[in-house]
Amino acid sequence: MSVEKTPSTAANDASNxxxxxxxxxRFDNVxxxxxxxxxxxxxxxxxxxxxxxxxxGPSGSGKTTIxxxxxxxxxxxxxxxxVAGEYLSHEERNGKLVPAGEKHSREVRKKIGMVFQQFxxxxxxxxxxxxxxxxxxxLGLGKDEAExxxxxxxxxxxxxxxxxxxxxxxSGGQQQRVAxxxxxxxxxxxxxxxxxxxxxxxxLVAGVLDVLRDIAHSTDxxxxxxxxxxxxxxxxxxxxxxxxxxxxxxxxxxxKIFSDPEHERTREFLSAVL
Amino acid sequence: MQWDxxxxxxxxxxxxxxxLVTLEAxxxxxxxxxxxxxxxxxxxxxxLKAVRWPVTAVTEFxxxxxxxxxxxxxxxxxxxxxxxxxxxxxxxxxxxxxxxTYTAEVYRAGIDxxxxxxxxxxxxxxxxxxxxxxxxxxxQAIRRVVPALGNYVIAMLKDSPxxxxxxxxxxxxxxxxxxxxxxxxxxxxxxxxxxxIVIAYPASLLTRALERRLVR
Numbered sequence: 001m002s003v004e005k006t007p008s009t010a011a012n013d014a015s016n017x018x019x020x021x022x023x024x025x026r027f028d029n030v031x032x033x034x035x036x037x038x039x040x041x042x043x044x045x046x047x048x049x050x051x052x053x054x055x056x057g058p059s060g061s062g063k064t065t066i067x068x069x070x071x072x073x074x075x076x077x078x079x080x081x082x083v084a085g086e087y088l089s090h091e092e093r094n095g096k097l098v099p100a101g102e103k104h105s106r107e108v109r110k111k112i113g114m115v116f117q118q119f120x121x122x123x124x125x126x127x128x129x130x131x132x133x134x135x136x137x138x139l140g141l142g143k144d145e146a147e148x149x150x151x152x153x154x155x156x157x158x159x160x161x162x163x164x165x166x167x168x169x170x171s172g173g174q175q176q177r178v179a180x181x182x183x184x185x186x187x188x189x190x191x192x193x194x195x196x197x198x199x200x201x202x203x204l205v206a207g208v209l210d211v212l213r214d215i216a217h218s219t220d221x222x223x224x225x226x227x228x229x230x231x232x233x234x235x236x237x238x239x240x241x242x243x244x245x246x247x248x249x250x251x252x253x254x255x256k257i258f259s260d261p262e263h264e265r266t267r268e269f270l271s272a273v274l
Numbered sequence: 275m276q277w278d279x280x281x282x283x284x285x286x287x288x289x290x291x292x293x294l295v296t297l298e299a300x301x302x303x304x305x306x307x308x309x310x311x312x313x314x315x316x317x318x319x320x321x322l323k324a325v326r327w328p329v330t331a332v333t334e335f336x337x338x339x340x341x342x343x344x345x346x347x348x349x350x351x352x353x354x355x356x357x358x359x360x361x362x363x364x365x366x367x368x369x370x371x372x373x374x375t376y377t378a379e380v381y382r383a384g385i386d387x388x389x390x391x392x393x394x395x396x397x398x399x400x401x402x403x404x405x406x407x408x409x410x411x412x413x414q415a416i417r418r419v420v421p422a423l424g425n426y427v428i429a430m431l432k433d434s435p436x437x438x439x440x441x442x443x444x445x446x447x448x449x450x451x452x453x454x455x456x457x458x459x460x461x462x463x464x465x466x467x468x469x470x471i472v473i474a475y476p477a478s479l480l481t482r483a484l485e486r487r488l489v490r
Contacts, residue, residue: 071398102403110400120395124413133409134399186399 024049024190024222025070030079032065032246039065041246042079049189052216052223054233054254057243058269063226067192070224071114072105083108084189110138113188117195119175121167121182127154128163131182139186146185153181157211173204177211184215191215193225197232205229212236230274234258242266281461285452289465292448296473299366299434299444304427306370311377315385316407318378337375342436344368349440365437365444373430380422384415417488424481428474445469 025047032040040062047053055063068074069081072089080097081088090097091104100108121130131150135141141149154160157177159170167175176196183191193212197205209232216223216236227233233240233254240257242250242265250263258274261267317329336344345368349361359367388411396406438447449462 071394073394073397106400106402109397112398114398116391116394116398118389118391120389120391120398122392122395122410124410124417134401137405137409138400138402183398 022048024084025224026082027066028080028082030069030076030081032062032069032074033077039246040069040076043247045241045248045251047190047222047224050220050222051238052225052236053239053241054225054227054237055241055243056227056230056233056257056269057241061243062246063243064194067114067194067224067226070112070190070192072100072109075099084111110186111189112192113183113186113190114192114194115176115179115183115196117198119167119172119179119199121175121179123167125166126163127159127165127167127170127178130167130178131185134182135185149185150181153184154178156214157181158207171204172200173207176200176204176208180208180211180215184221188221190222190224193223193227195226195228197227197229228273230258230270242269244269278458278461281456281458282465284456285449285462285465288448288452289445289462289469292443292445292466293469295362295442295447296431296434296444296469298362299369299437299442300427300431300473302366303369303373303430303434306367307373307377307426307430308423310370310374312381312412314374314378315381318382319385333375333378336372341368341372341433342439344372345436345440361437361440361442364440365434365442369430369434369437372433373426376426376429377423380419380426381415383422384419385411387418388414420488421481421485424477424484428477428481431470431474431477 023046027043027045030040030043031038039060043062043066055066057063065074069076070083070088075089080090086108087097087100088105088108089100091100092098122133125133128147128150131153132141132143132146135146135149136143151160151163154163157180159174159177159181162170162174162178167178170178176199180196196212197208200208209229212232213236215221223236225233225236237254239251240254241248242257242261242263244265250257250261250266257266258270261270314329314333317325320326345365348359348368349364352359352364392410392414393406396410401410434444435446438444438450441447443451445466449459449466452462453459
């Protein structure tokens, strides 16, 4: 995990796609704008395989945009993103870097799973099928195998009794745990968590965080997490990145960031949320 | 004015022919309108401008010109390009095509009503576009719009006498032909008026029942 404050070797990377085996996600000089509003400003950072990285910072500082870029829900105006050594929003054709086609993006994206703030379960499918739908129709798993996998995941999130229900019959916390199981059923290398407890009633938050703690400690999955739950961030993170105005202004271990932040802006932010 | 039951009896053979044509036009026309409307609505969501634009132009054109003009065009102008269809076939295609531009708007509203998060979840699971439509978006969109589609079936029923103008003798066409020889308009017109209600009312009850079941 390292953060470069200055644009450096991105241009060379395009012609030399050598991969450091340990870095799973790499942002190189990524700029994202909405109109004249710069959301990410020449951002460079990478995440090593197996690490749990938490993005913190005020609303509108660009944290969620990073997750949306990784999901290819939005595309960067400048710069490149690599996942497991492959370009995400670009592909190489005849030695040139061009915007990626839908097919290329989809292939690279299969390495990434995402859990949303609003769960986004499919209301027209029962819990079990919510989880098996993509493994069967995207990965080509057999129905039995996919259901076996789904049952194991539901057991892990503590919802074995609910596989025959529709999402609307579950509480918010239960729905979010199903959504976590659904994302994991694709066996992603990276799990993106976008404020996954923000839409939950306070008493349901703990159950969801417990499940995520479990996953963080018992698997080698890489996690990239946007959250306002600072205790949770302290618990699971290897690294914390503090965002402000589209830039990483400070990064380090949770102990460092939460107990002894260097940056004035970080201190202000933490005293407001803690 | 005298009500003549024997005129009713005399009208019956023609009446049943007309009922058959009306129902045929309604059922087949609805099927075309449902299927084609869905095609229009999905095409308008295409990422390609080259698909969206022509579809928008065609549907706007059809929706904003009279059904009768379209029927005449299909029946009298198409044969100039050696496409000759029977009056009934032309009527079915005309009704289906015209109403497909309305059902397209209905579907569009239903599709727009599916939260953006559903599309995003499909993207996050790397689902291909076809599967996204068939497994996630359309099942949610269509259940919301079934009642509105039902309303257009009833509207189409009420527009169906227009196909008599190109010689597809549905109920009203048969009634007028009968009157031309019997000079008794009261009985046949009354009979078909009742027949329209008998077809339309159960259809609107069914629509309302579906609305209660599907829209929550």
